[in-house]
Amino acid sequence: MELQTTNRPRPTAGAVSGLGKPQTNSGFTLIEILVTIFIFAIAFTATSFILSTNLRSASAVRNNFVASGLAQEGIEAVRNIRDRDWFLGNAFGTSIANGTYRVQWNSQSLIALGADPVLKKDSGSGLFSYDSGSDTIFKRTVVISTITANIEKKVVITVNWIERGGAVKSLSAEEHLFNWK
Numbered sequence: 001m002e003l004q005t006t007n008r009p010r011p012t013a014g015a016v017s018g019l020g021k022p023q024t025n026s027g028f029t030l031i032e033i034l035v036t037i038f039i040f041a042i043a044f045t046a047t048s049f050i051l052s053t054n055l056r057s058a059s060a061v062r063n064n065f066v067a068s069g070l071a072q073e074g075i076e077a078v079r080n081i082r083d084r085d086w087f088l089g090n091a092f093g094t095s096i097a098n099g100t101y102r103v104q105w106n107s108q109s110l111i112a113l114g115a116d117p118v119l120k121k122d123s124g125s126g127l128f129s130y131d132s133g134s135d136t137i138f139k140r141t142v143v144i145s146t147i148t149a150n151i152e153k154k155v156v157i158t159v160n161w162i163e164r165g166g167a168v169k170s171l172s173a174e175e176h177l178f179n180w181k
Contacts, residue, residue: 059163059164063161063163064169064171066138067161067169067171068173070119070128070138070140070159071140071159071171071172072173074140074157074173075155075157075173075175077104078096078142078144078175078177079175081095081103081110082095082096091150092179092181093153093179095110096144096177097110097144098144099144100113100142101113101142102114102117102130102140102142103140103142104119104129105128106129110142111130113141118135118139119136119138119139119140120132120133120135120136136161137161138159138161139161140158140159141158142155142157143155143156150179151178152176152177152179153177154176155174155176156173156174157172157173157175159171159172
């Protein structure tokens with residue numbers, strides 16, 4: 001009687017077992033998991049940084065935009081005060097004497113600067129004034145000086161505010177008003 005021996009190779013990864021299922025070394029190693037977590041952490045940190053930077057930039061752009069509108073509004077209010085003088089028959093510069101003032105959209109005259117309060121914003125109308133609404137971060141000053149007596153006045157509107165983080169920002173606009181009447 002002869003003894004037969006068969007030399008069967010051992011199944012390796014990807015080989016088919018006797019049940020017809022591939023045999024694999026399944027599961028992740030600890031190093032693979034740590035590398036994956038590290039990659040996700042870097043991606044999350046980068047995304048968070050980009051989002052926070054964009055949010056700060058959007059806030060700064062919004063504040064600059066509001067400040068430029070407030071400066072333009074100040075110039076228009078002073079121009080309207082000058083025009084009101086002409087309508088009333090007053091001499092050029094009667095209501096826009098040299099000095100430092102504040103002004104709001106419905107002003108018929110310049111307002112003494114006083115303690116330089118912040119502008120308030122009415123939540124219903126969206127208008128900025130010193131009268132009513134909730135405090136904003138914006139302060140507006142008007143400086144009027146004479147360039148040529150009875151001919152030209154210089155108006156400088158400065159809007160100041162404090163950004164998040166404490167940085168003081170300022171925006172100025174200059175207009176020259178003439179006695180063209």
